[in-house]
Structure formats: C-alpha cells, structure tokens
Amino acid sequence: MSVLPLLPGAELLACVPRLRRYARALVGERAAADDLVQDTLERGWAQRAALQPGTDARAWLFAIMHNMRIDQIRRGALVTEPLDDDTPMPALADRSTVGIQVREMDAALRLLSEEQRAILLMVGLEDMRYEEVASTLGIPVGTVMSRLARAREKLRSLMDGGARVNSLKVVK
Amino acid sequence: MNLPVTEADLHAYVDGVLPAARAAEVAAYLAERPEEAARVRAYAAQNDAMHRLFDPVLGEPVPAPMAAATTPQRNRHWQWQALAAGLAIALVSGGAGWGLRGAATGQSLARMEQQAPAYQQAAWSGLAHQAAIAHAVYSPDVRRPVEIRADQEDQLVTWLSKRMGSKIRPPHLGKLGYELIGGRLLPGASGPVAQFMYHDGAGQRLTLYVSTEQARNKDTGFRFAKEGDVNVFYWIDGKFGYALSAAVDKGELARVASAVYEQLEGPV
Numbered sequence: 001m002s003v004l005p006l007l008p009g010a011e012l013l014a015c016v017p018r019l020r021r022y023a024r025a026l027v028g029e030r031a032a033a034d035d036l037v038q039d040t041l042e043r044g045w046a047q048r049a050a051l052q053p054g055t056d057a058r059a060w061l062f063a064i065m066h067n068m069r070i071d072q073i074r075r076g077a078l079v080t081e082p083l084d085d086d087t088p089m090p091a092l093a094d095r096s097t098v099g100i101q102v103r104e105m106d107a108a109l110r111l112l113s114e115e116q117r118a119i120l121l122m123v124g125l126e127d128m129r130y131e132e133v134a135s136t137l138g139i140p141v142g143t144v145m146s147r148l149a150r151a152r153e154k155l156r157s158l159m160d161g162g163a164r165v166n167s168l169k170v171v172k
Numbered sequence: 173m174n175l176p177v178t179e180a181d182l183h184a185y186v187d188g189v190l191p192a193a194r195a196a197e198v199a200a201y202l203a204e205r206p207e208e209a210a211r212v213r214a215y216a217a218q219n220d221a222m223h224r225l226f227d228p229v230l231g232e233p234v235p236a237p238m239a240a241a242t243t244p245q246r247n248r249h250w251q252w253q254a255l256a257a258g259l260a261i262a263l264v265s266g267g268a269g270w271g272l273r274g275a276a277t278g279q280s281l282a283r284m285e286q287q288a289p290a291y292q293q294a295a296w297s298g299l300a301h302q303a304a305i306a307h308a309v310y311s312p313d314v315r316r317p318v319e320i321r322a323d324q325e326d327q328l329v330t331w332l333s334k335r336m337g338s339k340i341r342p343p344h345l346g347k348l349g350y351e352l353i354g355g356r357l358l359p360g361a362s363g364p365v366a367q368f369m370y371h372d373g374a375g376q377r378l379t380l381y382v383s384t385e386q387a388r389n390k391d392t393g394f395r396f397a398k399e400g401d402v403n404v405f406y407w408i409d410g411k412f413g414y415a416l417s418a419a420v421d422k423g424e425l426a427r428v429a430s431a432v433y434e435q436l437e438g439p440v
Contacts, residue, residue, distance in 0.1 A: 009242045010242070010301065010302060011305055011309070012242040013234070013238075013239060014305055014359070016238050016239075017232075017234070017358070020229050020230075021226045021227065021229040024226055025225070034235065034238075038237055038241060041238055042241050102225055105218065105222060120218075120222075121222065123187055124187070125222045127187075127313075127315050129189065145179075149183060152183070152186075152214075152218060156211065156214045156215070159214075160214075
C-alpha cells in the first residue's frame with residue numbers, strides 16, 4: 001500500500017486528446033494544430049511546478065495554449081507543412097457520411113474571427129463553463145457571453161444563407 | 173412572476189447549464205415564440221455539428237513527441253526499471269517465482285498484498301497511478317463523463333475492441349448497485365487504454381481502466397494503491413492490466429473488484 005504523488009506529466013498527457021481536438025477545430029490544419037499542442041505541452045512541462053495540486057490541468061493547459069496561439073498570430077507565422085504521400089490524412093469524420101450541415105459547419109467556422117471561434121469551441125465543443133472560458137482567456141464573463149452570442153448568430157446566418165439561396169430558386 | 177428571459181439565458185439553455193427550474197421557464201418562453209425557438213435549435217445544432225466534426229480527433233493515438241514532452245524523465249526511469257526487472261527475472265529463473273499467479277486464482281484475492289521486490293511494485297503501481305489519474309480527470313465530468321454512453325453498448329464494445337486490438341467488454345455490475353455510464357479511449361504509455369465508468373444510485377462513480385500493455389509484466393493477484401482520495405484495486409492478467417478506481421472504502425472496492433475479476437475470467 002502506498003501513497004503516490006500525482007505526477008504532472010501524466011496529468012498533462014491525459015489532456016492531450018482534448019487539446020488536439022480543440023486545436024484542430026481552432027487552427028483547422030492538422031500539422032499546424034499539432035504543432036500548437038506540442039508547443040503547449042512543452043511549455044506546460046517546463047512550467048509544471050506552477051500547476052498547483054487540485055487545479056484543473058486542462059484549464060491550465062488551455063490558458064497556455066491560448067497564449068501561445070496569440071504569440072503565433074502576432075508573429076504572423078502560420079505554421080504550414082506541405083502535404084506529401086507520407087503525410088497522414090486527417091482522421092476527421094468521413095466526409096461522405098457526415099451531413100451537409102456538418103460540412104457547412106467546418107467551412108463556416110473558418111469565417112468566424114479567431115476570438116469568436118475560440119469562445120464558441122470552448123463552450124460548444126469543450127463544454128467549458130462560461131466562467132472557465134473567461135478565466136482561460138483573461139476576459140470578463142460578460143464579454144464571453146456577448147462574443148458567444150455574436151459567434152452563434154454569425155454561424156447561423158452563414159449556414160442559413162446557403163440554404164436560403166437554394167430555396168429561393170424553388171420558391172420564386 | 174418569472175424573471176424576464178435574457179439572451180444569456182438562451183445560451184445557457186442551449187449549453188445545458190441552467191438549473192432545472194429556470195430551464196423549464198425558458199422552455200415555456202420558447203414554446204410561445206417559434207422564431208426564438210428556431211434560433212435556439214440552430215445553436216444546439218451547431219454544438220452537435222462541432223462534436224460530430226471534431227470528436228474523432230479524441231480517438232487518434234497520441235503522437236510520440238507529445239507523449240515524450242510530458243513524460244521524458246519518467247520514461248527514462250521506466251526503461252531502467254524494465255531492464256532491471258528483466259535481469260532479475262533471468263537470475264531467479266527456474267525458481268518458484270513469487271507464486272502470484274497461483275494465489276491470484278484462489279478465493280482470498282482481496283486479501284492479497286504480498287511483498288514483491290521494489291522494482292516489480294513500481295512497475296505495477298504505474299498502472300494504478302495512471303488509472304487513478306484518469307479517474308480523477310474524468311469522473312467529476314458531469315456533462316461528458318464518457319465518449320460513448322451505455323445505451324450504445326454494442327457500438328462501445330466494437331469501437332474499443334477495434335482500437336485496443338483485443339476484445340474488450342465492460343463487466344456488468346448491476347447486482348452490486350453499479351450501472352454502466354459508458355466508456356472512453358485514453359492514451360496509455362505506448363497505446364490506447366479503455367476506461368469504463370459506472371455509478372451507483374447516489375451518484376458515486378467508479379471507473380475500470382483496462383490496458384493491454386502489460387505483456388512484459390508478471391501477472392499479479394489483487395493489489396491495492398491509494399492516490400489522494402482515490403482507492404485503486406489493480407491486477408495484471410497476461411497482457412491485460414485492470415485497475416478499478418473510486419473514492420469509496422477499500423472493502424467496498426474489493427467487493428466490486430472480485431465481481432469484475434469473476435466476470436472477466438468466466439465465460440463471456
């Protein structure tokens with residue numbers, strides 16, 4: 001029988017699938033998204049002493065990732081990698097089996113501003129509470145709510161817009 | 173008179189974070205306003221579409237550089253332990269070993285806490301440690317504790333078995349008062365591991381962590397570890413490692429562990 005301390009490394013590793021999902025949705029391109037996750041984990045590992053026992057490692061890593069992403073955007077350095085035959089293809093849902101709405105969503109997400117997309121994903125994909133999103137991004141909850149509302153409404157008009165163009169032909 | 177329904181209420185309604193009473197008020201409000209109701213449905217469909225698009229990423233194996241970034245020192249540590257263990261086993265070869273396998277099939281499983289060499293204990297406790305962390309990370313998750321819920325058990329079994337490369341099936345613990353919530357896939361030390369989650373009538377959650385990475389470890393009987401509030405019973409059987417974690421007392425956990433063990437050993 002032994003009492004073992006929780007190793008932060010393992011706690012960080014447990015967050016990897018969700019960090020990757022979020023980064024893929026935020027950044028769009030697989031290699032660039034994984035680069036962001038890799039950088040986040042390396043910084044998280046280097047700063048692991050700052051992770052207090054009992055704090056949520058995922059929220060902590062999301063905050064690190066958010067800061068790294070801001071740095072990335074400020075540098076204007078879009079990390080890209082040419083595709084070749086050895087590049088593993090993104091294992092997103094098979095496009096032939098997902099509905100039109102889901103495919104539209106992928107395209108429409110790219111049309112949101114980065115900050116709108118981040119908030120929408122944290123709430124809708126990561127199931128983070130509004131307060132968690134606010135503390136992760138370092139903004140007031142009211143700002144989270146107003147950006148969330150704008151993001152959802154913009155997405156709705158983007159996705160509605162496509163449908164309306166089609167239906168106009170039929171109706172008129 | 174109810175409080176007026178705000179824009180923030182509508183979003184909280186979509187995200188399922190309103191208290192039940194308030195959610196009912198919002199639902200009543202929407203029932204009389206078809207346009208607002210359509211807007212709320214569209215927002216909910218957005219959440220759903222995002223999950224369908226990106227949830228498959230959760231099942232992708234963790235790339236080696238990411239695993240290395242989070243465990244560099246520990247990996248080195250483990251390699252040394254594996255080497256030391258292999259050497260020791262070679263030296264003792266032909267002896268009676270530790271007799272754990274034989275004892276493990278006996279009746280007094282839960283009572284087993286045999287003394288084994290320190291390096292073996294360390295190798296085994298890695299399993300318990302990982303399981304306890306996975307329990308601590310996922311069991312408090314109210315809204316999304318599992319990736320596939322128990323109402324799609326067939327799909328869960330097929331998916332996990334495919335990803336793990338071995339038939340993996342959750343034991344049924346209803347007789348002990350624990351219902352299956354569902355399961356998920358997690359990164360292990362060198363491949364995927366499965367986690368099944370259960371709860372009892374009081375909401376107490378229990379997780380069973382199943383790893384198929386134990387081929388290099390020796391079988392064990394039941395062993396016990398404690399990590400913070402989480403008690404863990406674990407054992408290794410062939411390439412399979414099992415760890416049952418919950419914040420319940422040792423006796424209760426032993427009772428469940430015996431039932432799990434019997435189901436896994438018995439005919440499926």
